[in-house]
Amino acid sequence: MKHYSTVITLIKEIESRRIAPSDYTLSVLINCLCHLNRVDLRFSVLGRIFKLGYLLDQVTLSTLVKGFCLQSKIVEVMTLVDEMENKGYKPSAVTYGTIINTLCKSGETSVAVVLLKKMEMCVYLTSWWIHSGKKGMLTKVKEVFDAMIHKGIELDVVTYSSLIDTLGKEWMLTKAKEAFNVMIQSGIDPNVIIYISIIDDYCLQNKMEALKVLNLMLVRGCSPFAFTYNILIHGYCGLCRVGRSQAAVEVLHKMLDYGQHPNLQAYTVLLDGLFKNQQLTQAITLFLQMKNQGLAFNIVVYNISIDVMCNAEKLITARELFHSLSTKGFQPAVRTYTIIIKGYCKEGLLNEAYALLKQMDWNGCSPDYFTYNAIIQGHLLHKETSKAMKYL
Numbered sequence: 001m002k003h004y005s006t007v008i009t010l011i012k013e014i015e016s017r018r019i020a021p022s023d024y025t026l027s028v029l030i031n032c033l034c035h036l037n038r039v040d041l042r043f044s045v046l047g048r049i050f051k052l053g054y055l056l057d058q059v060t061l062s063t064l065v066k067g068f069c070l071q072s073k074i075v076e077v078m079t080l081v082d083e084m085e086n087k088g089y090k091p092s093a094v095t096y097g098t099i100i101n102t103l104c105k106s107g108e109t110s111v112a113v114v115l116l117k118k119m120e121m122c123v124y125l126t127s128w129w130i131h132s133g134k135k136g137m138l139t140k141v142k143e144v145f146d147a148m149i150h151k152g153i154e155l156d157v158v159t160y161s162s163l164i165d166t167l168g169k170e171w172m173l174t175k176a177k178e179a180f181n182v183m184i185q186s187g188i189d190p191n192v193i194i195y196i197s198i199i200d201d202y203c204l205q206n207k208m209e210a211l212k213v214l215n216l217m218l219v220r221g222c223s224p225f226a227f228t229y230n231i232l233i234h235g236y237c238g239l240c241r242v243g244r245s246q247a248a249v250e251v252l253h254k255m256l257d258y259g260q261h262p263n264l265q266a267y268t269v270l271l272d273g274l275f276k277n278q279q280l281t282q283a284i285t286l287f288l289q290m291k292n293q294g295l296a297f298n299i300v301v302y303n304i305s306i307d308v309m310c311n312a313e314k315l316i317t318a319r320e321l322f323h324s325l326s327t328k329g330f331q332p333a334v335r336t337y338t339i340i341i342k343g344y345c346k347e348g349l350l351n352e353a354y355a356l357l358k359q360m361d362w363n364g365c366s367p368d369y370f371t372y373n374a375i376i377q378g379h380l381l382h383k384e385t386s387k388a389m390k391y392l
Contacts, residue, residue: 344378
């Protein structure tokens with residue numbers, strides 16, 4: 001609750017009753033003074049700690065360091081650490097982490113690297129620093145990582161996870177994959193977070209290798225979350241323009257085989273991808289599969305499904321879907337009307353198309369450019385040029 005002044009008052013009252021404060025109490029007092037930016041008083045408390053014969057523990061030292069860091073007093077904090085080391089107090093990884101975080105925020109990344117090399121390259125700290133590094137600090141991150149490798153320090157899964165994630169965010173997938181391979185060769189099993197990170201990065205850059213990573217994940221016995229499959233489906237359907245929707249279908253089958261189910265959004269993306277690739281039979285199969293699962297469709301799914309049926313020359317089914325919308329609580333939008341009107345026009349049912357156009361007006365849904373264009377194209381397709389001209 002950050003009632004620092006209240007805590008200080010309570011400690012003063014304890015001392016007024018001639019109760020000697022413990023080292024823990026004095027450490028709490030230093031923490032409160034640090035947060036209140038009372039530099040002068042916190043050093044007087046430090047003097048009392050020594051006077052009372054208490055040993056300075058890691059918590060108290062870290063608290064003092066944190067106080068300086070809150071005020072971005074880099075010189076003072078480095079001086080304090082040097083003095084403490086001379087007295088035999090070795091800062092912990094948390095203390096070093098606080099200092100390095102402040103150095104990085106102040107743009108002193110070179111000093112941060114020197115400090116990392118000065119200490120014994122604590123893996124926990126380094127992985128924390130890599131993970132919290134700013135964009136553009138990749139050179140420094142790699143320098144630290146290489147130094148750890150050179151010193152023969154065993155890296156853990158957290159360190160690799162942080163490095164791979166940083167490389168991915170910098171769009172350096174080749175380097176991220178190299179780090180991933182080194183990790184496996186070192187006998188460290190990647191966790192699901194690392195796999196998701198690499199898969200997501202590949203999908204963002206439209207790389208087919210994402211599916212290979214999923215296969216490797218399954219072979220090595222790491223169970224993917226449903227979220228992992230959803231990322232892949234989204235990624236591959238983003239590539240449907242170049243005919244890669246079949247890879248997304250493969251991901252769906254793998255997902256179902258392992259007892260996972262895509263969410264509605266992933267199904268919708270896949271359905272749309274199959275339709276845009278003119279894989280109408282598979283799109284219809286997927287729609288029926290979605291329907292059998294009892295998924296609560298939204299208007300987007302219905303629009304795509306009606307469009308699929310119209311293009312697959314299943315106009316009766318498309319019409320049934322369209323007319324079922326009101327019973328399901330949906331009001332057809334302009335796009336919905338346009339899709340079914342286009343389907344009627346394609347089959348030469350121009351009177352039905354015109355009737356729907358009038359129905360749009362009655363329902364307060366104004367036709368747009370695409371609606372009128374569908375009517376015009378329908379008339380032109382069936383050699384009714386004069387009627388088409390009426391809508392120009």
